[in-house]
Amino acid sequence: MFADNWITFSRVDQLLVTGGGYLHGHGSSAWPHNDCAANPRCKMLLFTMRFEFVTNSRINYIQSIDSRSGHFDLYGCTHDVEIWNVQCGPGHGFSIGSLGKYNKEEAVRGITVRDSSLRETQNGVRIKTWASATPNLASDIIFDKIYMDNVDNTILIDQQYCPHCNSEMQQSNVQIRNVTFSEVRGMSSSQLAVKLHCSKNVPCQDIKLININLAYHGPDGPVASSCINVKGKLYGIQLPSGCL
Incomplete structure (x- = not known):
């Protein structure tokens, strides 16, 4: 539940992410574990898809359902x-x-x-x-x-x-x-x-x-x-x- 991320793209130029599928975060099952408002040592909930230092890129036709964040x-x-x-x-x-x-x-x-x-x-x-x-x-x-x-x-x-x-x-x-x-x-x-x-x-x-x-x-x-x-x-x- 507290892994870094499901999918990460880092330091990419001219990236295309497409398809028509979906990412189901099952967020409702994870939200009760998010105690960051009261716990300074809390673990952040994961992102289903993360982009770091990505330039000149496009993401098409991807569905995000029941996000954790x-x-x-x-x-x-x-x-x-x-x-x-x-x-x-x-x-x-x-x-x-x-x-x-x-x-x-x-x-x-x-x-x-x-x-x-x-x-x-x-x-x-x-x-x-x-x-x-x-x-x-x-x-x-x-x-x-x-x-x-x-x-x-x-x-x-x-x-x-x-x-x-x-x-x-x-x-x-x-x-x-x-x-x-x-x-x-x-x-x-x-x-x-x-x-x-x-x-x-x-x-x-x-x-x-x-x-x-x-x-x-x-x-x-x-x-x-x-x-x-x-x-x-x-x-x-x-x-x-x-x-x-």
């Missing part, structure tokens, strides 16, 4: 990536981060995720940085035409990630800028459908919310949004009402 997790030194036509869930959703944990991480930039859907995932589209992060940058990121079906944390920027410390006392040093959430619609499983909580040290810059239409029918009240240390603009439909 995020269906797509993007970390430092990732740039110029386009992801589209992905259907996933359950699992953690689309995540960029956690960023800034290690010294001398390279920036993440030029990421586009579009024309995709998530069902019953723990997060929708998320950018996450460590609360006590070393200086870094995440920029030029687009989430476009994403459909949510009963998804928690549908739109999330979290710059206070620190599962083993009092994150409220720390501020991230990862600059997040030029991020667009466009045509994100569907059903949120949490009342706070849009949560953009950025760092006081380096507030998020140039954040755009375009035609957001997220419903919530739970017991906690009307669907809501929350923004902290964010500079940006709203365009078109905004449900929940925008907080920028």
Whole structure:
């Protein structure tokens, strides 16, 4: 269960992974063993497929089912990536981060995720940085035409990630800028459908919310949004009402 990864591609240029098969993570059987929020010596759950230092490559027609971690997790030194036509869930959703944990991480930039859907995932589209992060940058990121079906944390920027410390006392040093959430619609499983909580040290810059239409029918009240240390603009439909 805690092996490194099922499949790893490392230091490859012009890689093509295709076929039409699927990777079944059996995540529901593994999630109870993930105690990383309380155990600093925890073992990370494996990835079904991992790419390290891979350039100029393409992955087509591969299905990820019942993921143990995020269906797509993007970390430092990732740039110029386009992801589209992905259907996933359950699992953690689309995540960029956690960023800034290690010294001398390279920036993440030029990421586009579009024309995709998530069902019953723990997060929708998320950018996450460590609360006590070393200086870094995440920029030029687009989430476009994403459909949510009963998804928690549908739109999330979290710059206070620190599962083993009092994150409220720390501020991230990862600059997040030029991020667009466009045509994100569907059903949120949490009342706070849009949560953009950025760092006081380096507030998020140039954040755009375009035609957001997220419903919530739970017991906690009307669907809501929350923004902290964010500079940006709203365009078109905004449900929940925008907080920028």
